[in-house]
Amino acid sequence: MTDDVESCRGQRMGAFGDRTFVPPETSEQWARERTFALQHLRLDLVVDDEAKKVSGTATHRLAPINDGLKEIVLDLDNLRIRGVKDEAGKALEFETHGEELTIRLPRARKAGEAFELRVRYEATPTKGLFFVAPDKAYPKKPRIVWTQGEEMDNRSWFPSYDYPNQKFTTEVVVTVKEAYRAVSNGRLVSEKHDPKKGTRTFHWIQDKPHPNYLIALVVGEWDTKEWDADGIPVQAYVPKGYGKYIDLCFSRVPAMVKFFGRVTGLRYPWGKYAQACVPDFTFGGMENTSITILHEYCLTDEHAYPDYSSDSLLSHELAHQWFGDWLTCKSWGHLWLNESFADYFECLWWEDHFGKDEFIVHLEEVREGYYEEAEKKYKRPIVTHKFVDAEDMLDNHTYNKGCGVLHMLRTVLGDDLWWKGIRHYVKKVGLQNVETTDFRVALEEATGKSLAWFFDEWLYHAGHPEFEVSWSWDDRAKQVEVKVKQTHEVKDAVPLFRMPVELEFATDDRVWRETVQVDRAEHTFRIASRERPRTVLFDPDGNLIKKLTFKKEKEELLWQLAHANGVWARMEAAAGLGRFVGDAAAAQALGKALSKDPFWGVRRATAAGLGEVGTTAARDVLLASLKGQDSRVRRGIYAALGKFRKDDEAFKALSKAYLEDGTYAPMAQAAQALAETRHPGAFDAIA
Numbered sequence: 187m188t189d190d191v192e193s194c195r196g197q198r199m200g201a202f203g204d205r206t207f208v209p210p211e212t213s214e215q216w217a218r219e220r221t222f223a224l225q226h227l228r229l230d231l232v233v234d235d236e237a238k239k240v241s242g243t244a245t246h247r248l249a250p251i252n253d254g255l256k257e258i259v260l261d262l263d264n265l266r267i268r269g270v271k272d273e274a275g276k277a278l279e280f281e282t283h284g285e286e287l288t289i290r291l292p293r294a295r296k297a298g299e300a301f302e303l304r305v306r307y308e309a310t311p312t313k314g315l316f317f318v319a320p321d322k323a324y325p326k327k328p329r330i331v332w333t334q335g336e337e338m339d340n341r342s343w344f345p346s347y348d349y350p351n352q353k354f355t356t357e358v359v360v361t362v363k364e365a366y367r368a369v370s371n372g373r374l375v376s377e378k379h380d381p382k383k384g385t386r387t388f389h390w391i392q393d394k395p396h397p398n399y400l401i402a403l404v405v406g407e408w409d410t411k412e413w414d415a416d417g418i419p420v421q422a423y424v425p426k427g428y429g430k431y432i433d434l435c436f437s438r439v440p441a442m443v444k445f446f447g448r449v450t451g452l453r454y455p456w457g458k459y460a461q462a463c464v465p466d467f468t469f470g471g472m473e474n475t476s477i478t479i480l481h482e483y484c485l486t487d488e489h490a491y492p493d494y495s496s497d498s499l500l501s502h503e504l505a506h507q508w509f510g511d512w513l514t515c516k517s518w519g520h521l522w523l524n525e526s527f528a529d530y531f532e533c534l535w536w537e538d539h540f541g542k543d544e545f546i547v548h549l550e551e552v553r554e555g556y557y558e559e560a561e562k563k564y565k566r567p568i569v570t571h572k573f574v575d576a577e578d579m580l581d582n583h584t585y586n587k588g589c590g591v592l593h594m595l596r597t598v599l600g601d602d603l604w605w606k607g608i609r610h611y612v613k614k615v616g617l618q619n620v621e622t623t624d625f626r627v628a629l630e631e632a633t634g635k636s637l638a639w640f641f642d643e644w645l646y647h648a649g650h651p652e653f654e655v656s657w658s659w660d661d662r663a664k665q666v667e668v669k670v671k672q673t674h675e676v677k678d679a680v681p682l683f684r685m686p687v688e689l690e691f692a693t694d695d696r697v698w699r700e701t702v703q704v705d706r707a708e709h710t711f712r713i714a715s716r717e718r719p720r721t722v723l724f725d726p727d728g729n730l731i732k733k734l735t736f737k738k739e740k741e742e743l744l745w746q747l748a749h750a751n752g753v754w755a756r757m758e759a760a761a762g763l764g765r766f767v768g769d770a771a772a773a774q775a776l777g778k779a780l781s782k783d784p785f786w787g788v789r790r791a792t793a794a795g796l797g798e799v800g801t802t803a804a805r806d807v808l809l810a811s812l813k814g815q816d817s818r819v820r821r822g823i824y825a826a827l828g829k830f831r832k833d834d835e836a837f838k839a840l841s842k843a844y845l846e847d848g849t850y851a852p853m854a855q856a857a858q859a860l861a862e863t864r865h866p867g868a869f870d871a872i873a
């Protein structure tokens with residue numbers, strides 16, 4: 187699931203504003219105990235969108251886990267239960283209390299003795315299933331019904347076992363108005379038209395087991411398109427009239443389906459992949475098995491597209507079809523096994539499709555969501571059973587930090603072993619519920635590595651290392667001396683970190699790397715070199731979750747910006763040069779890189795640096811560099827121009843950009859920057 191339509195990087199509200207994740211007295215929430223194995227659930231429903239009502243029968247086929255089962259407890263929320271019968275049609279005693287439906291069995295059942303329960307009910311749901319309809323404010327809004335089960339809201343439209351730690355096959359037989367098309371999990375086995383009643387009945391079967399929260403339904407009038415991804419039908423459903431936006435949004439999904447199948451070793455495992463865009467969706471997207479539901483805001487036009495790619499959202503939700511749906515966290519404390527994987531596989535799609543440099547920028551943007559939460563709110567272990575509400579686990583630790591942790595795991599293992607481990611994990615635990623230990627054990631089985639140390643510090647402990655690094659040259663010994671300190675406070679769940687770290691050294695004619703093991707508060711590493719390096723880089727590709735203070739001389743940064751091979755190093759140099767406020771050489775070097783560097787991410791970083799340097803020359807370079815720039819760089823330039831307080835030239839350029847840039851996000855950035863100039867004309871320019 188994602189809660190931000192722009193990407194997985196939503197700034198989620200934490201549970202508490204007091205910089206702690208949970209109050210200390212919070213008790214732990216372990217996976218729920220089960221008394222029966224649910225084998226199959228069939229819903230026979232009528233959905234009346236005008237009355238905003240759902241009615242029908244939920245038929246559960248289940249078997250006790252132990253001998254002597256006398257009652258069954260199902261989850262429900264505000265359902266009106268009309269009766270419960272067994273498979274012979276005999277009425278059974280039941281009672282509802284809070285969110286529990288307790289059904290008494292006429293006789294105790296033995297372990298494994300399967301039987302059916304038919305629960306007839308009605309609902310007017312206010313959660314779980316939503317009715318969108320036109321209103322006075324939005325008279326053109328389409329009539330659409332959509333559901334959102336995660337974490338435990340599906341109990342608001344049907345009674346069931348509503349916790350992720352068991353999986354079962356499902357069937358949804360739904361009757362709707364004849365103009366509508368209803369889409370649910372799995373494959374469509376029949377569609378029946380009843381002209382007398384003016385209704386249509388759709389019968390969907392999900393024949394591989396999945397958990398309750400992934401059961402989904404959308405009903406409405408749609409524009410649709412279907413693609414073929416090596417035999418897998420990939421489908422888009424958008425509200426009728428929105429069909430012209432389908433291609434820009436969805437056309438790369440078939441390639442994503444093939445990519446994830448190839449790298450995980452598991453071809454897309456469900457019969458179809460439908461994606462439905464709906465109005466007023468409460469999240470960015472939700473990865474229901476074989477039917478992802480998306481907020482309609484992911485449909486954009488060409489003026490938004492250069493700055494917003496639906497690839498983030500769509501690849502995230504698609505990755506869940508493997509990580510979340512094919513294998514599912516056993517309890518909410520292990521939710522990272524769903525969400526961090528979806529975030530990281532989104533980054534991996536980025537790497538495969540757009541290249542390594544784009545991947546580096548995308549990954550860092552994801553990690554920034556974690557840094558912000560860690561700084562402003564709290565640091566917690568990614569795996570924890572101490573939470574108040576399952577929804578509280580949907581934070582930037584579960585998504586963003588876990589994504590960064592998976593990338594470090596890949597870095598520690600190397601690409602070959604990482605993929606070997608992932609393929610073994612996907613194969614071994616398919617269709618099952620998983621805990622964090624299952625993932626570690628699968629990786630260890632596949633690779634022979636011992637990874638308990640890594641899981642212990644990154645999943646069961648909190649925080650991240652804050653490094654202070656410096657280097658010097660010992661000409662007599664012909665050695666580079668690199669000092670590394672871990673300066674963060676080691677307390678509570680935040681440990682001193684143990685990690686292998688790459689160092690990169692560059693002279694005029696040679697670049698080489700050394701890997702050092704950091705595990706203490708302070709290290710001095712001595713590296714042999716024939717001559718004094720021009721630059722020394724710590725974690726040169728930005729693989730680690732960390733904060734780094736690495737003070738460098740201006741000369742080194744100038745060389746690094748102009749000559750470093752990696753985009754991470756050049757972006758670091760641009761940021762470093764920005765600290766030389768008023769410096770002519772810094773402005774000149776940044777200006778040169780702004781026009782010449784081949785990667786837009788570096789050019790954007792140089793624009794930010796020029797904004798910090800703040801000289802007239804820096805401003806003029808920014809103004810002169812606007813033409814022909816990628817819109818993401820233009821945004822960076824506009825933001826930088828906003829730093830020039832009450833400056834007439836910056837004001838003029840931003841006023842023009844606000845009206846004439848032509849692309850939405852840069853225009854919005856120009857408006858914001860205009861305000862930041864505090865120029866006397868800014869208000870009128872925006873108003």
Ligand SMILES: [Zn+2]
Nearest residue numbers: 187188525528
């Ligand atoms: Zn997700």
